Amino acid sequence: MMLTLSPEQADFAGVLHGFLAAGKRDLDEVGIAEVTDPVDLVVVFEELGHHALGGPLIETLAVVPALVGAAGSGPGASIGTAVGAGTWSVAFPPAVPHAVEADHYLLVEGDSLREAVATAELSSVDPARRLVELTAGAVVATGIPAAQAFDLGVLTCSAQLLGLGRAMLEMTTAHALARTQFGKPISSFQAVKHHLADVLIGLELARPLVFGAAITMTTRDVSAAKVAASDAAWAAARTALQVHGAIGYTAEHELGRFLLQTRALRTAWGSPSMHRARVLEAL
Amino acid sequence: MDLDLDAATLEFQAEVRSWLAAHVRPLSSMDTAEGFEEHRSWERLLASERLSVVSWPASFGGRDASLLQWLIFEEEYHASGAPGRVSQNGIFLLAPTLFAHGTDEQRARILPPMARGDEVWAQAWSEPEAGSDLASLRSTAVRGEGGWLLRGQKTWSSRAAFADRAFGLFRTSAEGRHRGLTYLMFDLRADGVTVRPINQLDGEPGFAEIFLDDVFVPDRDVIGAVGDGWRVAMSTAGNERGLSLRSPGRFVAAAGRLVELYRKNPDPALRDRVVDAWIGAQAYRLHTFGSLANPPAGPAASVTKVFWSELDVALHETALDLLGEVAPGWRDGWLFSLAGPIYAGTNEIQRNVIAERILGLPR
Numbered sequence A: 001m002m003l004t005l006s007p008e009q010a011d012f013a014g015v016l017h018g019f020l021a022a023g024k025r026d027l028d029e030v031g032i033a034e035v036t037d038p039v040d041l042v043v044v045f046e047e048l049g050h051h052a053l054g055g056p057l058i059e060t061l062a063v064v065p066a067l068v069g070a071a072g073s074g075p076g077a078s079i080g081t082a083v084g085a086g087t088w089s090v091a092f093p094p095a096v097p098h099a100v101e102a103d104h105y106l107l108v109e110g111d112s113l114r115e116a117v118a119t120a121e122l123s124s125v126d127p128a129r130r131l132v133e134l135t136a137g138a139v140v141a142t143g144i145p146a147a148q149a150f151d152l153g154v155l156t157c158s159a160q161l162l163g164l165g166r167a168m169l170e171m172t173t174a175h176a177l178a179r180t181q182f183g184k185p186i187s188s189f190q191a192v193k194h195h196l197a198d199v200l201i202g203l204e205l206a207r208p209l210v211f212g213a214a215i216t217m218t219t220r221d222v223s224a225a226k227v228a229a230s231d232a233a234w235a236a237a238r239t240a241l242q243v244h245g246a247i248g249y250t251a252e253h254e255l256g257r258f259l260l261q262t263r264a265l266r267t268a269w270g271s272p273s274m275h276r277a278r279v280l281e282a283l
Numbered sequence B: 001m002d003l004d005l006d007a008a009t010l011e012f013q014a015e016v017r018s019w020l021a022a023h024v025r026p027l028s029s030m031d032t033a034e035g036f037e038e039h040r041s042w043e044r045l046l047a048s049e050r051l052s053v054v055s056w057p058a059s060f061g062g063r064d065a066s067l068l069q070w071l072i073f074e075e076e077y078h079a080s081g082a083p084g085r086v087s088q089n090g091i092f093l094l095a096p097t098l099f100a101h102g103t104d105e106q107r108a109r110i111l112p113p114m115a116r117g118d119e120v121w122a123q124a125w126s127e128p129e130a131g132s133d134l135a136s137l138r139s140t141a142v143r144g145e146g147g148w149l150l151r152g153q154k155t156w157s158s159r160a161a162f163a164d165r166a167f168g169l170f171r172t173s174a175e176g177r178h179r180g181l182t183y184l185m186f187d188l189r190a191d192g193v194t195v196r197p198i199n200q201l202d203g204e205p206g207f208a209e210i211f212l213d214d215v216f217v218p219d220r221d222v223i224g225a226v227g228d229g230w231r232v233a234m235s236t237a238g239n240e241r242g243l244s245l246r247s248p249g250r251f252v253a254a255a256g257r258l259v260e261l262y263r264k265n266p267d268p269a270l271r272d273r274v275v276d277a278w279i280g281a282q283a284y285r286l287h288t289f290g291s292l293a294n295p296p297a298g299p300a301a302s303v304t305k306v307f308w309s310e311l312d313v314a315l316h317e318t319a320l321d322l323l324g325e326v327a328p329g330w331r332d333g334w335l336f337s338l339a340g341p342i343y344a345g346t347n348e349i350q351r352n353v354i355a356e357r358i359l360g361l362p363r
Helices: A007-021 A038-050 A057-071 A077-082 A146-178 A190-216 A219-249 A255-267 A272-282 B007-023 B033-048 B067-079 B088-101 B104-116 B229-235 B237-241 B248-264 B268-290 B299-323 B331-339 B347-358
Strands: A088-091 A104-109 A112-123 A130-142 B121-124 B140-144 B147-158 B165-171 B181-187 B193-198 B207-218
Touching (some): A104 A130, A219 A255, B007 B067, B088 B104, B088 B181, B121 B207, B147 B181, B248 B268, B299 B347
Parallel strands (some): A088 A104, B121 B165
Antiparallel strands (some): B140 B147
16 A cells, blocks of 8 residues: 655656746656656646646647557557657547647547547637547547546546646745735735635645546546546636636736636546546446 | 555454454444443453554554554444444544653553543543633643642533543643643542533533532643643644544445435435545545555644545535435434534634645734
8 A cells, every 4th residue: 555656756746847847848858758657647747737738738648649559569550650759639529529739630439549630620718728620530440448548538637637726726825925915915814714725625635536546547536536636626726816816817927827727627538527427337 | 656455454354344244233322321331332342352442552452553454444344334432532532642642651551441441531622711712721720739630611522421531631820821731631520520411413412511620630640741731732633633533434434325325316416416425535535545654643634624524514414415304324424424524623723724834824
């Protein structure tokens, strides 16, 4: 029984944080492409969320390698060799009906993997998240581990939400300490303190579900993690906006980027309702 | 990371499971005179198998079990439907304090009868004018010949209606709020003690007022240094708020029952609440496993206290919404859940602790 990060995992999270905090975005530099273990992926994606990185990260770094890696020796071999070149995205209709904009597209249909092309742009609630509608092309592989790859998408999305929530708690705590009204920092007001304490509780208790799911990779645990991480992160976003007040509602403040991405990821890779149904079905 | 149980823990789990299956039977409410004695007998039965305090050293009646094994014991205990622990104030609150701050003499004298249920303990923290602001308490301990004389009034003292002994904080000096307090143990049947039971929402006297009129306490029943009682009490308060008082097994078992209840009474409008209760219990369980290396104490225990107490209310409210007002098997747990956000430091106090001591916000 061990549910804490190894020293190596903690170090890697720290390195990645430093890299992203310095404004660097070329993830290949830190060797992220080699990460395949679900627990390690959670470490990576929590940090990517912590810095609100956008783009087809879940797809390129977790889901497509899981799909194509397994198909690498079969009919999908040609795609397998191309993964790593450019960004990839994938749709899993109906749960994931659209794809995040990328260089290459795939579409999962049952246990078949098809090539796909983007035929229309769609607008997400998060304008920074560019979505496209896909039209399916030729089958490139069959017998793919679609369910496992989908669950990996759900898991990494949950981890990203945890990181987003943590970032919003941090920036809101800093704001509440700095902002003065009625002659004192607003963080001395109990209403504000209790809001922030609730955000901390939600994130603190969602986190072990995400890591627990990474260990078992069962549909039940992955869906439970997504429900808890979505609720905790969105509660963090609402509190962050409320405590920031009007400045948080402006396009120039960074909170908006985090808030909008959180709202989009809350229903990406399956809505909370879908995941609650999956948990109940598995019990 | 892994969630695997080692061979010794699996063996222990199997032993506990089969013993409980053979011995658990329903008891009357522990807050009645006869129910209290039934629960005391149950503690004696547990102790006869050294199952009453598994994580304690063998010399005091335990098995030197690891924290993980203790959590597994708790999961099995609650899954089996075994009775509430009448000795919980002693074994989960006083005992950790004695392990941390007591003397060898105190541990040898007090822990074995506590483990056997021969001495059942009540807590005596709150006073009529000192609830959330516990440090404002006014009951005094005045220096006497060979010990201390207690004078004052305690209230909301859990188990005090039928228990044997009690522990709490008393003012030994008027200087300073926190610095003038001392941690003392006293006999509830000593001269000068008057216990007035208070009926709770269920109509039974689960707690009591304690009036103290020059009650003698020998020096050997002071825990820690005179005047250091606040620090002594708070250093183990995390045991009440976090890990030990409400171990995850209790919520995991209740959430499992809720899911079963939903299957028999499937109301789609309540589906999300049922699932969220199950997810919440799993979250607390995994959070606890994750903190085994560093059990929650102090402010970290405040995080879990708010979480489990709100989870417990939500879980039981959902059961009642599924069943309606005739809710056999759920009413007692529901009533008990309503007390959770109040005792062991209200959730408002816990949120203050989290905000000030974890997030670093000003007082």
